[in-house]
């Protein structure tokens with residue numbers, strides 16, 4: 110079964126979807142209550158119009174100058190100089206107002222990009238664990254990156270290329286009609302229309318190569334990232350060649366698509382050149398006839414020519430612009446679709462905060478499965494009274510960590526209910542629920558930052574002294590002080606520069622720092638040697654003395670003191686009770702206990718044997 114949220118590569122936005130995407134963007138460009146931004150938009154648009162007015166003035170003044178010079182008899186020099194100064198001013202204005210337009214609009218565009226980026230980021234964090242487990246993070250961050258870049262492209266080209274050019278075409282056709290006759294306007298208009306239609310249709314056809322390029326690009330990228338994240342695994346199995354081949358397959362397909370995209374560009378250029386040439390020739394021929402009949406001056410001839418040249422200049426990029434805009438729209442679509450992705454776990458309307466009073470945790474006949482086809486928990490009921498400790502033990506895959514994910518409300522239960530102090534966790538805010546619970550997860554992942562930062566993450570406003578105290582309780586302080594950089598030591602990507610046990614202790618320290626009402630330890634000390642484990646167990650018992658505590662453990666020796674031990678098997682409670690009662694019952698738990706005791710004894714004898722053997726070896730030497 111394909112993952113539910115696999116990126117849909119075959120998705121092609123329709124014109125309507127494109128339009129919707131543009132509409133989604135409008136509120137960001139015309140933000141409510143931000144008057145300066147709105148003022149900037151207005152001023153930028155005024156600059157745009159002024160720049161274009163200046164642009165269409167240039168050929169008119171040019172014509173006047175030529176007509177003056179080529180008129181019969183002498184001409185008044187001051188008149189010529191006047192026209193030429195006007196000509197110069199128009200040219201300067203054309204450029205200056207275009208720059209001013211950019212100047213005023215820059216902040217509007219960047220503000221919109223920032224707002225969209227932030228909104229998407231927030232939304233991604235509000236989506237469920239299920240969504241994120243199904244997604245490849247590399248693909249997700251690229252979707253945002255592309256979407257944001259798409260906004261920039263769209264704004265740049267729409268506002269600074271398409272809209273001004275449309276404005277210019279309208280103005281030029283109007284002037285040609287007014288100054289000469291409708292035929293000039295018509296031929297110009299038809300030529301431009303043909304040019305545009307041709308460019309769009311060929312570009313549309315070529316875009317499939319571009320799309321393939323993008324698909325292959327992101328495939329190659331996710332492959333590379335996934336492979337590098339699994340660096341160690343690749344080495345364990347000596348599969349560098351295999352990884353390189355997989356990567357190269359994606360690269361090769363990219364290469365093919367890129368070559369086709371480049372070669373078909375020639376077609377576009379030739380076609381465009383042809384249409385321009387035909388249009389120009391036609392208009393100039395008409396002008397020639399008109400000059401002969403006296404309907405047009407030499408200046409008029411020059412003016413018509415200048416207009417057409419001026420008009421086609423920005424159209425040169427039309428294919429590129431069209432493609433980029435389409436691409437931008439697709440990318441933005443993909444990003445906006447992320448923000449409209451439904452949240453799976455949501456706060457109920459007007460949900461109140463959790464009112465914690467002691468922190469009694471109750472599971473009432475809880476049923477749950479990650480998918481509809483496999484139930485993990487099959488009707489689970491238990492209670493952790495306020496301030497008490499309950500341990501959950503059981504074979505791997507029994508659903509122990511699932512219990513912690515449900516309590517933290519990463520998922521909602523399928524049936525039954527989970528309550529804290531009598532409040533169903535679905536009826537209170539997630540933020541208040543999660544504030545009340547401190548988890549030391551089974552697999553700790555740290556931020557690629559300093560040890561200090563990672564411990565302080567438990568409560569960012571904690572003082573350095575508090576952080577140190579937490580580190581001491583977690584038996585990590587001495588280790589950290591022994592490091593060359595102390596608390597400033599970087600833990601590396603996902604914390605991989607620390608050993609498993611060190612990572613676990615950092616995780617314990619940051620949870621101690623959080624001071625939650627309810628503690629949840631999921632194999633919190635599994636990676637530690639038994640000596641360190643004992644020390645931490647003592648600290649944990651101390652900090653969680655009067656707090657509700659749910660402990661998940663493999664090593665039964667760590668849960669003997671629990672107020673109740675629950676043995677979970679196949680999604681149901683197989684046995685429950687205190688350590689000694691369970692031993693007396695001589696059931697599953699007693700069996701597990703005997704096995705572990707035996708294994709521990711064997712390990713001990715092995716160590717003793719090894720030490721003895723070593724001593725013997727040394728004696729011989």
Ligand SMILES: Nc1ncnc2c1ncn2[C@@H]1O[C@H](COP(=O)(O)OP(=O)(O)OP(=O)(O)O)[C@@H](O)[C@H]1O
Nearest residue numbers: 242479480485504505506507508509510511512551
């Ligand atoms: N996101 C998920 N999607 C589908 N199945 C999952 C998911 N997470 C866990 N499972 C399955 O649910 C079952 C219970 O997993 P869980 O992590 O709760 O086990 P556990 O009791 O904590 O085991 P362990 O002692 O090995 O940590 C496992 O069989 C696991 O494969």
Ligand SMILES: [Mg+2]
Nearest residue numbers: 509510511551
């Ligand atoms: Mg687990």
